[in-house]
Amino acid sequence: MENAQALALFEEILARTKEGRVPWEPLGSDTLLAAIKGKRSLLLMPYTTTDSWANGRGGPSLTVKDSSDRELLTVTSEIEGIRPEALQELYEAARRQAFKVDEQVQDLLSDLRSL
């Protein structure tokens, strides 16, 4: 049941992110953050755990926190039905949105054409 909920949540977040409706923002150098309706926050990291040297290990992970700062659940590829590629796809889509990659590439293209 818990896995089914996590899977459903992940699929919804992936679909909404692809539609550009999740307000992803960068947090630090590689973590992405989205605050949802003032009630919960989503944290998307490019790794699952960190070692004692704070180096990331494993594929991307998604953590859901409530307004009281409690971690409600963490979605990783260890959950049945969630493929590592799908998590990578979410991370990449969210990163492109957070860093406004498409807009920046368009801007760069027009700058290059005007040289």
Place this chain on the structure above:
Amino acid sequence: MQRLLSQNWGNIASLAGLLFSFLAFVFSRRASKAAQQAQDFALTRSLGEDMNNASKAASEITAYVRSEKAEAATMRISELISATSYIIARWDAKLSESSKNRLLKIREQLHLVHDLLAKAPMGELGARDKTALARFCREVPTAFVEEYGIALREVDRKV
């Protein structure tokens, strides 16, 4: 006239009673509304005080980070993380959705900086981590000051 009064004193008394009841109802409604406004004003002012305190704490943390006093900064960050959670919970009904989203983001920035400062001595942090610290120093105190301003604006509107 006297005869009319003596014959209808009961009706006149009832009518006067009705009139007084109506006036009492009107005044009690006004008093209740005024009390509600006073309570709203006090609550908004208190939200402003909480935001002001958080804003001061954020400025202190920035000063500690800039002078590389990691231990003091870490302690103050832990306090501000708790204070931010308190503000979100305490003022849930008063804060707008965008303010709550902003506070949620600030709290994650505080966690991030807390972890960075615990990771290594500040002088040994990598360029990306230093950029994250600089961003924190630039954004978090400003965000609290702006939220303080929003709370004060609500107070002004109610005066």
